[in-house]
Amino acid sequence: MKEKDVFCKIIDGEIPCYKLYEDDDVLAFLDISQVTKGHALVVSKQHFDNFLATPQDIMHKVMDVAQRIGQVEIKLMGAEGVNILTNCYPAAGQSVMHFHVHVIPRYNDKGGFVLEMHDNSEGLNLPAIAQEIEKSLK
Numbered sequence: 001m002k003e004k005d006v007f008c009k010i011i012d013g014e015i016p017c018y019k020l021y022e023d024d025d026v027l028a029f030l031d032i033s034q035v036t037k038g039h040a041l042v043v044s045k046q047h048f049d050n051f052l053a054t055p056q057d058i059m060h061k062v063m064d065v066a067q068r069i070g071q072v073e074i075k076l077m078g079a080e081g082v083n084i085l086t087n088c089y090p091a092a093g094q095s096v097m098h099f100h101v102h103v104i105p106r107y108n109d110k111g112g113f114v115l116e117m118h119d120n121s122e123g124l125n126l127p128a129i130a131q132e133i134e135k136s137l138k
């Protein structure tokens with residue numbers, strides 16, 4: 001049998017967490033690394049490897065809780081912004097292979113958060129790229 005990942009262990013009560021929210025399908029708790037103050041994780045209770053592998057109804061429930069935590073952090077915790085992100089596969093920085101959404105409140109300073117997006121479009125055929133993705137979505 002595959003070894004349980006750390007979030008399955010938290011869900012099963014084998015590892016403690018700072019719980020923020022729980023229902024039948026979703027658990028939210030503080031990320032142990034606190035990239036910024038209030039950094040939260042929202043996870044599906046059922047194991048799915050990542051966002052892309054999660055059925056829509058469960059994914060929607062997880063995103064709903066992520067939205068609510070983000071709203072609370074803006075309204076009540078003095079956050080000025082929130083990054084809501086989910087990494088899929090190690091190439092994108094996923095280290096725990098269990099669907100989770102990061103809710104990272106942002107204050108005046110950067111805290112421990114760095115996300116840089118640089119323009120890398122030179123030489124790319126944007127119409128062809130768009131066409132390929134569009135036709136696959138039909």
Ligand code: AMP
Nearest residue numbers: 006017030031032033087093094095096
């Ligand atoms: P990712 O790199 O997107 O897969 O994120 C995994 C996150 O899980 C990291 O931000 C870790 O700090 C966090 N994490 C790992 N173990 C625990 C734990 N026991 N309790 C809370 N957060 C954890």
